[in-house]
Amino acid sequence: MTDTPKPAAPGTANAMWGGRFAAGPDAIMTAINASIAFDRRLYAQDIRGSRAHAAMLAATGILSDSDAEAVGEGLLTVLSEIEGGRFTFSEALEDIHMNVEARLKELIGEPAGRLHTARSRNDQVATDFRLWVRDQCDAAIEGLQALQRALLRQAEAGADWVMPGFTHLQTAQPVTWGHHMLAYVEMLGRDARRFADARARMNECPLGAAALAGTSFPIDREMTAKALGFDGPMSNSLDAVSDRDFALEFLSAAAICATHLSRFAEELVIWSSAQFRFVTLSDRFTTGSSIMPQKKNPDAAELIRAKIGRILGATVALFTVMKGLPLAYSKDMQEDKEQVFDAADTLMLALAAMEGMVRDMTANRGALERAASSGFSTATDLADWLVRCAGLPFREAHHVTGSLVALAEKKGCDLPELSLAELQSAHPAITQEVYSVLGVHNSVASRTSYGGTAPAQVSAQVARWKKRLG
Secondary structure (H helix, E strand, C coil), rough: CCCCCCCCCCCCEEEEEEEEHCCCCHHHHHHHHHHHHHHHHHHHHHHHHHHHHHHHHCCCCCHHHEEEEEEEEHHHHHCCCCCCCCCCHHHHHHHHHHHHHHHEEEEEEEEHHCCCCCCCCCHHHHHHHHHHHHHHHHHHHHHHHHHHHHHHHHHHCCCCCCEEEEEEEEEEEEEEEHHHHHHHHHHHHHHHHHHHHHHHHHEEEHHHEEECCCCCCCCCCHHHHHCCEEEEEEECCCHHHHHHHHHHHHHHHHHHHHHHHHHHHHHHHHHHHCCCCCEEEHEEEEEEECCCCCCEEECCHHHHHHHHHHHHHHHHHHHHHHCCCCEEEEEEEHHHHHHHHHHHHHHHHHHHHHHHHHHHHHEEEHHHHHHHCCCCCCHHHHHHHHHHHHHCCHHHHHHHHHHHHHHHHHCCHHHHCCCCCHHHCCCCCHHHHHHHHCCCCHHHHHHCCCCCCCCCHHHHCCCCCCHHHC
């Protein structure tokens, strides 16, 4: 036998949940159901969509011209109130759409109720959200291009500065500073194209799909689509209200972009360390230690490195929300916005911080060159010379070069410091000419293939990107 709990007195807190939900189950439902705390960010898109809808209703004779005018002017008043901080958002009205409509009714009366003719909150929110994500694609592209320009300035200045190129974080071959900067310009260029591609695919208008089946009213969907800057209306009403692939695509592009930013941030953390000293980061993007006065911590870079966690987490979250939903709309889809909002904010902050760091940072040319000259970075150049000039098969050339690296390592010197006699001890075909490829500057200058690290190639790529970015 179990005890039967007494029902809570009217107006008292639910005993199980305590004071957090003072009105019991009703408060719990309000808390889980309301979205105004976050979807208020859609206010501009919501008002824009409503004004386009009202104009279309008037053009098709569904709404009188006077009512449409009152609606349009009233919505502009609401917009002004929100932007001026004079608007009171109500959780009881659930979302931005109901909040705007309720205030519109207070302002203009009965015509406000006619605004919702031939539409549903389902197509309304799909349109608003699509407009917002479309704007974020534009913002991301702008942020990426700003970062690319900062990287191009670094690349142009250091087109002939030598530095080590790494594989496995081990010195591999010499490259130029400009070439390394351009690698990220290329990555970010693909990121920008991903956002542009996503924007192009999402540029169809859901408005007019209504709840899920369209409407019996003689609406003009082409008109509303054009007014909102879409290429045209979506062709299936079920699809229009039930999919969020446009948001998933934005998040996917954001996650890839954040991965690139995180990789570069990791390099900046390493490069700015006392052990490398490849770069000096400005005081604007570093902090000191509370107890160690000598330290200059690359906090901004470390935080950018971590931001991929939030963005990828948002991506996985929305995929998880959407993966099992039958057509058409389900309330699960209310969980589509917070992740996208947070990811978009995080990405834009990371882009701005990285652009600032790159713009302000100073490459330590001497440290870069010293590092480039260590670790037998020209070994591949020696092997290539043996193939090209001495006629050795590459496998034999690789073996000969390896034996010379071992000799240099034993002597505690680099390959260019070995005497000709020592070089010839590994193979008699080696001549004085080999020294022309062993220096790091000679090495990078020889890499003249398209996309290579030679200063001339770097300068050509910088020019190409400057023209492309305008």
